[in-house]
Amino acid sequence: MTAVPALEVRALTARHGQLTAVDGVGFSVPAGSVFALVGANGAGKSTLLRTIAGLHRPVAGSVHLHGDDVTATGPERRVGRGLVLVPEGRRLFPSLSVHENLRVGLARRRPGQWDIDRVLDLFPWMKERRNQPAGQLSGGEQQAVAIGRALVANPSVLLLDEISLGLAPVVVQRIYGLLPALLTTGMTVVLVEQDVSQALAVADQVQCLLEGRTVLDGVPAQLTGPQIEAAYFGLAGAGR
């Protein structure tokens, strides 16, 4: 008997008007692992993540969280069931302070080891600047607060959308350095990343999207550079 996956996506299709942004994508993520979605700009990665989080209504397919179908569940209720998204572009509440941003994250907090104090321990700089408006923080600091805001809800599945976008390499390294700490708490991570080498370095499993479709699916160690390159750019012979 195989264990129930933490997150399972079945033949999900999502549209923006006439455009099919996600076309029949499916995957399954075992609990406690890291799953990476890579692909070029406009490949449909963010739409896929938003659809999983419930912010975008799919036209077909389903999303299962720990075996339960949550396709019809509203986004805020998915948070309460352990599925939390750290969105592209951070999306902090700019007029709220750092501390208030974290407090909003408590709205549907599940029991667990994460709370505001623990986030403040993880990012010690936040302690002194907890009353500063989030809109005044640097990009890296905002990303940290966005992750913290998601963590205080004690997610079982954390969706990370382009967390390295627009950040200095050293900041990206620091943020990715957090992943092991999250995984030891049993959290499952699904991340969208444009930086393929970054994604391959941390992921247990990787899927490459092109124009909304899965063009490559595998374990990083077994994929070759040219294979990934071909899938990423949609070159012929990429195993379509």
Add this chain to the structure above:
Amino acid sequence: MNWVNAVVQGLLLGGLFALFACGLSLLFGVVGVINLAHGDFAVLGAYVAVLLLPSTATNALWALLFVPPLFGFFGYLLQRTLLQRSLEISPLTTLLVTFGLSVVVQNGLLEAFSADSHSFNVGSLVTSSFKVDEQLQVSYLRLGVLLVAIAVLSVLSLFLARSRTGIQIRAVADDREAAQMSGVNTRHIVGVAAAIAFATVALAGLAYGMTAQFAPYSGSALLLFAFEAVVIGGIGSLWGTLGGGLILGLAQSIGFQIDPSLGVLAGHLVFLGVLAFRPTGLVPARAAA
């Protein structure tokens, strides 16, 4: 009459305008609804008091206990049904819907209560005042309205700054979708904001009914005054709304002092002047109230 008196009366009047404006400001800041029926709902609140008070001899202060909560409930329901629905179409639809509601409320009141003016019985409070000097008398009732306005704004600011719900309301005003992905039940939170806005509208309507006569069509002017207070004070700022209300009250009172027919016009002109010369910050920022 003297000028000091005009200034003092203007400030007292400004308290009433600020009370009217805070609901308008909150509803726009959080919900994104410009409620063109704002003034009419205030007048409706006053008529509800007329209807529910056991007799015209009953002191209308009792209405403060039940009309604002009743309106809060009504506001929550209206938001969760009609307003929510129209907002999902477009903000302009919401505007037209509230305009339609305004006409319905006005004419409904006209049918139910006739065009005659009403006023509340507030006992001896209506005439009691204290004398500062020979030319300056301050009515306890009007002073009370100003103090209530300040109290409401203080409690509201504190609520928005400190409470869990208040912080969620501000989060929703900043970015509704981000609030949703943080687990906030945004529809409920927006409904709560609407409930608060409607409760203050009812409070303002009762305060108005205690200080002046009201009729079914009184609401339009009240909407314009509330709106002017919001714009003069700077859209999106709760304490700015108090400032805007006071400035508008002063303008009307001083205009009235110059020529009794100039009062309302002077207020409008100050508003247009602000629009012409201080347009910065007048483009509505969707910040928390």
Add this chain to the structure above:
Amino acid sequence: MTAPTGASTGYRVRRLRRSALWTALPSAGVVALLAYVPYVLERKVTDTLVDFFILLVLATTWNMLAGFAGLVSVGQQAYIGVGAYAVLVLAQQGVNPFAAIPLAALVCAAVSLPVSWLVFRLRGGYFAIGTWVVAEVFALLVIRFESLGGGTGANLPGLDGFDAVLLGAMTYWAALSVAVLTLLGAYLLLRSRTGLALTAVRDNELAARSVGVRVPRAKRMVYLAAAAGAGAAGAVLVITQLNVQPGNVFSVKWSAYMVFVVLIGGVGSLEGPILGAIVFFVLQRALADYGAWYLIVLGAVAVVMAVWVRRGLWGLLERFDVRVFPTGFWLQAPGGDVARPPRDDPPPAPRH
């Protein structure tokens, strides 16, 4: 901006030309019939139709504002009032009131320009209330002039010598002319570059800006045109009533009428307000004996239409492919097949 001819692709965008001809002929016939009405029907009928034409003009101009320029105004009564008072002032100076109608429209357009500088600083709902404040200011300013009758208003001079029947007929023709010119003007404006620009703006302001549509200019032009139309309607109103009452001409009820007519008929088409005006007018007459109830019913109907029947009655009819005024396009494929744009889609945005 020019319409893309796309010679390289072989696609051609064409006006609905054949259909336009089929519109022009019956429309001209209807206008000719209407112009003949005073010869055969009594004064009561023509007076009723005058009221209808005023409503039609107001609704059409408001629809241009809200349905095409996205400017929801509840202050168009400002220009009804200014137009009415312009006729009064000109008549007091000896100008024939009928000749004063176009002048009143011009005055309103001129007045609306500085007003637009002020109110265009406000967006969305704030724009709406701002326009209302402006209307109140105009009303409060006008009643300060004793020569204009102050708060009670004044009688319109200059029409005493006319025979009642002739006056009724002339008023009717004036109202009909204003209505026809307004519809024609709206039609031509929508078919012009400005109209294209506006349609693009309505659909996606950001995209329209990015392809070079001069959004503020297009909006301002519509605002001026709508002011002129409302002014002409106000001018006809004062001639039909033979007096001006500030409380009437500057009343926000006019805005309510405009909003209700357009919501009932359908926002964003030329036909919608015509249909809406007919329905509104009939309802208004039918409910006339029930006091304020007619406004309660109309307000409730408008709310329901705004939320649940968003394209109005005309939108319902359009499902059966009825179309009177062709403001759309045909896309002609290389093979010569003519592809009609999907019904619910707006015409394509202009490109360079």
